[in-house]
Each structure stands twice: as C-alpha cells, then as structure tokens.
Amino acid sequence: MTFVQSELGPVSAMRPDQLVSLGTAVASVVCGTCASRDVGLCDALPGADLHQLADAAHWLSIPKGGLLMTEGQPSRHFFSVNHGYAKLYKDLSDGRRQVIGFVTAGQFIGLGAQACYSFTAEALDEVHVCRFEQRRFDDLLMRFPALEQKMLAAACHDLAVAQAQMLLLGRKTALERLASFLLEWDDRSMVEGAAVAMLPMGRRDIADYLGLTIETVSRCLTVLRKRRLIKIVADYDVVIIDHAALRTIGAGE
Amino acid sequence: MTFVQSELGPVSAMRPDQLVSLGTAVASVVCGTCASRDVGLCDALPGADLHQLADAAHWLSIPKGGLLMTEGQPSRHFFSVNHGYAKLYKDLSDGRRQVIGFVTAGQFIGLGAQACYSFTAEALDEVHVCRFEQRRFDDLLMRFPALEQKMLAAACHDLAVAQAQMLLLGRKTALERLASFLLEWDDRSMVEGAAVAMLPMGRRDIADYLGLTIETVSRCLTVLRKRRLIKIVADYDVVIIDHAALRTIGAGE
DNA sequence: CGGGACTTTGAGATCTATCAATAGGCGTGG
DNA sequence: CCACGCCTATTGATAGATCTCAAAGTCCCG
Numbered sequence: 339m340t341f342v343q344s345e346l347g348p349v350s351a352m353r354p355d356q357l358v359s360l361g362t363a364v365a366s367v368v369c370g371t372c373a374s375r376d377v378g379l380c381d382a383l384p385g386a387d388l389h390q391l392a393d394a395a396h397w398l399s400i401p402k403g404g405l406l407m408t409e410g411q412p413s414r415h416f417f418s419v420n421h422g423y424a425k426l427y428k429d430l431s432d433g434r435r436q437v438i439g440f441v442t443a444g445q446f447i448g449l450g451a452q453a454c455y456s457f458t459a460e461a462l463d464e465v466h467v468c469r470f471e472q473r474r475f476d477d478l479l480m481r482f483p484a485l486e487q488k489m490l491a492a493a494c495h496d497l498a499v500a501q502a503q504m505l506l507l508g509r510k511t512a513l514e515r516l517a518s519f520l521l522e523w524d525d526r527s528m529v530e531g532a533a534v535a536m537l538p539m540g541r542r543d544i545a546d547y548l549g550l551t552i553e554t555v556s557r558c559l560t561v562l563r564k565r566r567l568i569k570i571v572a573d574y575d576v577v578i579i580d581h582a583a584l585r586t587i588g589a590g591e
Numbered sequence: 592m593t594f595v596q597s598e599l600g601p602v603s604a605m606r607p608d609q610l611v612s613l614g615t616a617v618a619s620v621v622c623g624t625c626a627s628r629d630v631g632l633c634d635a636l637p638g639a640d641l642h643q644l645a646d647a648a649h650w651l652s653i654p655k656g657g658l659l660m661t662e663g664q665p666s667r668h669f670f671s672v673n674h675g676y677a678k679l680y681k682d683l684s685d686g687r688r689q690v691i692g693f694v695t696a697g698q699f700i701g702l703g704a705q706a707c708y709s710f711t712a713e714a715l716d717e718v719h720v721c722r723f724e725q726r727r728f729d730d731l732l733m734r735f736p737a738l739e740q741k742m743l744a745a746a747c748h749d750l751a752v753a754q755a756q757m758l759l760l761g762r763k764t765a766l767e768r769l770a771s772f773l774l775e776w777d778d779r780s781m782v783e784g785a786a787v788a789m790l791p792m793g794r795r796d797i798a799d800y801l802g803l804t805i806e807t808v809s810r811c812l813t814v815l816r817k818r819r820l821i822k823i824v825a826d827y828d829v830v831i832i833d834h835a836a837l838r839t840i841g842a843g844e
Numbered sequence: 845c846g847g848g849a850c851t852t853t854g855a856g857a858t859c860t861a862t863c864a865a866t867a868g869g870c871g872t873g874g
Numbered sequence: 875c876c877a878c879g880c881c882t883a884t885t886g887a888t889a890g891a892t893c894t895c896a897a898a899g900t901c902c903c904g
Contacts, residue, residue, distance in 0.1 A: 366799070393880085406766070416712075418616075428754065428755070428757075428758045430758070430762060430763070430842070430843035430844075431842065431844050432843060432844065433841060434762040434843060435762070436757055436758040436761040438754045438758070438764045439754075439758050449747055449750075450743065450744060450746070450747020450748070450750070450751070452751070456751050456754065456755070457700070457754060477745075479740075480736075483733075483736055483739065485738065486739050486740065487732075487739065488744060489743055490732075490739060490742055490743045490746060491703060492702065493703070493743060493746035493747050493750055494702055494704075494746050494897085495703070496748055496750055497702075497703070497746055497750045497819060498705070498709050499759060500682065500750060500753035501691045501692075501709065501710060501753060502681070503657060503689070503757055504681075504689055504691050504753065504756055504757060504760055505681045505683070505689040507760035507761045507802065508689040508760045508799075508801070508802030509683060509687040509688070509689045509802060511685075511859080511860095512859080512860070538784020540771055540882070541882075541883060541884095542882085546761075549760065549761030549762060550860075550861090551860075551861055551862080552882085552883075552884095553860090553861075553862080553883095553885085554859095554860060554861075554883080555883095556883060556885080557860095557883055557884085557885080559883095559884095560884075573869090573882075573883070587683065588688060588831075589683070590683035590684060590685060591684050591685065603893080605869080683900060701891075732847080764891080765892070766891095793849095793850070794849090794850075794851065794852095795850085803893090804854080804893055804894080805850090805851080805852095806851095806853085806892090806894085807891090807893075808851095808892075809851060809852055810852080811890095812851095812852095813852075813853085821901080825901095826850075826851070826900095826901085
C-alpha cells in the first residue's frame with residue numbers, strides 16, 4: 339500500500355500523526371485501523387490474500403470540497419471509500435445539476451467506468467479512500483473471483499437504488515421526495531447508531547439530489563415540521579418523530 | 592435446454608412450427624437460430640461450454656402484454672432476452688408509474704435480484720427469452736468467471752444509463768427529455784440498420800419513461816415537428832431530420 | 845361502416861420555480 | 875467582545891411549466 343497526499347487538498351487535510359505513523363506502514367498496520375475493513379473491499383478477500391489488495395492500493399485523504407474525479411475526464415482510477423461522505427453528480431452546461439448519489443465507508447466509486455468518468459465525485463467532508471489503478475484493479479478482479487462477486491453485488495445494489503430514485507424523480511411530489519429522503523438517511527444514521535438522521539449535506543445538495551430547488555426543500559421541511567412528523571434539531575440534524583406517517587407519504591399514498 | 596410455454600400467454604403466442612421443430616431440440620439446434628447468440632449471454636462463453644448454459648435455460652415465448660415478473664413477487668428467475676422488447680416499471684399505489692427501462696435482445700432482466708423483484712417486466716411485443724433458475728444461474732456464475740465478468744459489465748452499463756436517466760428526470764425540461772429520448776431510439780434503431788427511429792411503445796409508455804403525461808409528450812413532439820427537427824411518419828416511427836439540433840436540445844443548452 | 849383505443853389539441857388549474865427580502869449562524873478582524 | 879461580512883436557510887409573492895380535464899381527430903380492425 340502506498341500513501342499519497344491528495345493532489346487536490348491542502349497539506350492540513352492529513353494530520354501529521356497519520357503521516358508519521360503510516361510512512362512506511364505495511365498493510366496490517368493501516369488496514370488494522372481502517373474503519374471499513376469489515377464492510378468494504380477487504381471483506382471480500384480472506385486475510386491471506388489481503389496484502390495483494392493492499393499492495394495495489396494508494397491511501398488517499400481528500401479534504402472537504404476536493405474532487406475524486408471529474409465528469410468527462412479520462413478514467414484511470416477506481417476508489418473504495420473508507421471514511422467520510424462524497425456526493426456524485428452530473429451537470430448540464432447551463433449549471434443545472436443532478437446529484438446521483440452519496441457514498442460512504444464500504445462503498446465504491448468509478449466501477450465499470452468507460453474511457454471517461456460519467457460523473458463528478460466531490461468530498462462532503464474529509465474523505466479517506468483506497469485508490470486503485472484501473473488496470474491493476476482489473477487484474478485483481480481476474481485473479482480473485484470473490485472480489486468480482488463483491489463488485490457485481492455492489493453494482494446490482496446501486497442499480498436497484500438508482501431505479502428507486504428514478505421513480506422518485508419521475509413521479510413523486512416534492513413532499514413525497516423529502517419524506518423518502520429523510521427515511522433513507524434515518525436508516526443510514528441508524529446503522530451508525532444515531533437517534534437522529536444526520537445529513538452530511540446542505541439544502542443545495544438535497545435539492546440537487548431530489549430534483550427540486552432549495553426553496554422547495556426548505557418549504558417541505560417546514561410542512562413536515564409543522565405537521566409534527568419531524569423535528570429539525572439543526573440544519574444537518576433531523577429527528578423523525580412519526581416514521582409511519584413519513585413512510586406513508588414517501589410511498590406516495 | 593427445456594421448452595416451456597409461457598404461463599401467461601395464449602398458446603397462439605408460439606407458432607406451431609416452432610413447437611414442432613424444437614420439441615426435443617438440443618442446444619445446437621435452438622441456439623443455432625437464436626438472434627442473440629452473438630450479443631447476449633452466449634457470447635461470453637466459448638462454444639465448448641455453451642451447452643452448460645443451454646442445459647440450464649428454459650426457452651420461453653411471452654406474448655405482447657405478458658408479464659415476465661411482477662414487482663414484489665418472490666424472485667426465482669433470471670432472464671436473458673433473445674427477441675422483442677420489454678418494458679420495466681415501478682408503480683406507486685395510486686397508479687403513478689415510472690418506466691425504468693426498455694430491454695431487448697442481448698440484455699438481461701432480474702440480475703442481482705433480492706428476495707423479491709423490485710420492478711415489473713412486461714412484453715411490448717412477442718418476447719423470446721432464456722429463463723434460468725436463480726440458484727442454477729448463480730452456480731454458473733461461480734463456475735464461469737467469463738460469465739460473471741459479462742454480468743458485471745452489463746450491470747455497470749445499466750447503472751451508467753440509469754444515472755443519465757436520473758439527470759433527465761431530475762433536471763431536464765419536457766422538450767429536452769423528448770429530444771434525448773428520440774436520439775436514444777435513433778441510436779438503437781440505427782444498430783438494427785433502420786433509417787427511422789422505431790419506437791416499440793406508445794405515448795403512455797414514453798410518458799411513463801420520461802416522467803411526463805401523454806399530453807405533454809404529444810405537445811413536445813408537435814413542437815419538434817413544427818420546428819422541422821423530426822418527421823412523424825407514424826405513431827411508432829419517427830425520422831430525425833436535424834440530429835445536431837436535437838442533440839443541442841437534449842444536452843440542455 | 846362502426847366501435848374502440850390511441851393521439852392530438854385546447855382551456856384552465858396546480859405545483860414548483862423564480863425572484864426578492866429577511867433571518868440566522870459562523871468566522872474574522874478590529 | 876462586538877461588529878461586520880459572508881454564506882446558508884427560511885419565508886413571501888409572483889411567474890411559468892406541466893398537469894388535469896375535456897373534446898375532437900385519427901387509425902385500425904372487425
């Protein structure tokens with residue numbers, strides 16, 4: 339495993355202690371403290387083969403706002419996220435933007451990329467990833483069927499999620515979209531043991547994800563709040579009071 | 592390979608001559624005349640291994656309007672389309688529908704399905720498929736890495752298409768959606784060597800695919816026609832006169 | 845020739861976007 | 875410590891794109 343400072347981020351994005359302790363680290367040292375060892379790529383391989391994965395990986399820290407990849411650029415890397423949140427989005431030339439997903443620890447970015455990346459990936463907070471050269475990762479896929487199975491499962495999951503989002507974008511009302519969105523993040527936060535839905539993004543990103551404007555997002559949150567279905571603790575923290583009602587709305591009934 | 596009459600279709604959906612000639616066929620006979628031998632599943636395996644695929648496959652003919660799978664039903668099968676068009680869609684309880692895709696020869700339906708199908712698949716015309724028991728197909732995936740690679744590539748392709756559609760549904764205007772849609776089908780028809788974009792679906796399905804109403808679809812087609820960018824030969828046949836202009840509109844400029 | 849399904853066209857209603865102003869939070873610098 | 879500016883979120887008023895409802899036209903097929 340090699341350590342590479344993000345080309346995009348300031349040096350301050352990586353804490354000095356990390357640099358020191360990891361300078362000449364072997365896989366066991368870094369992977370041993372990696373938050374996504376049990377959920378990400380590494381989960382697919384037995385311990386004995388793990389070092390082959392680690393050998394091909396470059397460990398990267400991307401600061402908040404940094405880009406992992408840019409839509410239209412030649413695709414050379416594949417990423418496995420270990421920490422933090424990233425948003426994936428596509429832009430139209432006049433500035434309209436569609437966020438196509440948010441990824442976090444255990445998820446992948448750039449799977450099955452064509453010659454060029456088809457979307458941009460931007461860090462919402464400090465993001466840690468393992469970066470692989472595409473060719474080298476393809477070699478690994480060839481050599482380890484378990485890895486390929488993991489990638490297939492991940493791609494199928496992402497596809498199902500994308501299809502659910504198509505239903506949301508094509509047919510749900512603004513309020514229904516918001517309800518669905520909050521439930522999604524309530525689930526995600528639940529996994530992390532939180533009692534509140536912690537949103538790693540602001541209203542602009544929510545709007546771009548739901549195909550709405552920030553004003554409409556704000557108005558719908560107000561409606562849900564006034565109906566006492568949610569409680570807005572802070573801009574980024576929402577408590578869901580009535581899950582059932584929210585589910586009913588989100589399902590479009 | 593086993594021949595199974597679709598449970599959903601009338602007997603008339605399968606022509607008698609097919610039934611006769613295929614009743615006790617071996618793989619070479621059926622696959623030898625299969626339109627998608629070079630583009631679908633079979634393309635992934637060398638000829639020597641093809642019979643293993645054929646042994647696991649049930650050949651099915653589904654009549655127009657017949658269902659291959661229903662959203663919410665336990666998922667037991669995986670399909671490889673050999674002929675015809677099918678639409679995939681998700682419904683909300685009040686009747687709103689989102690078509691999430693159209694599949695034809697060489698494409699797959701039901702990949703990576705969870706316990707239940709996450710969408711319904713309906714034949715737009717007479718559809719021919721190879722149907723596989725899920726478990727048996729999983730076994731094949733294990734045994735043939737080339738098959739798994741093919742599935743991964745297919746899933747990644749579908750994912751990229753879905754993400755492009757999310758941009759369309761979330762951010763494009765009705766006219767932009769129509770322009771994108773027509774170009775998509777112009778490409779598809781081009782592959783088949785046609786000079787016109789041949790649409791295998793009516794206005795209702797177009798509307799449900801683009802997140803619009805049939806009236807809006809109709810009005811936008813009229814606008815494009817009056818601008819002389821397209822020529823509507825028949826309800827299902829559209830000639831694109833000005834590709835460049837349509838591309839400009841579809842790209843959202 | 846007639847019936848039914850689908851498409852097109854029109855008029856008005858509705859939802860969301862746009863434009864505009866206010867409010868709140870946060871870091872910086874005086 | 876407070877004032878200021880900046881950025882984001884909220885709220886209000888209006889505009890506009892698309893939907894809804896309604897009717898007429900078209901095509902296919904019996």
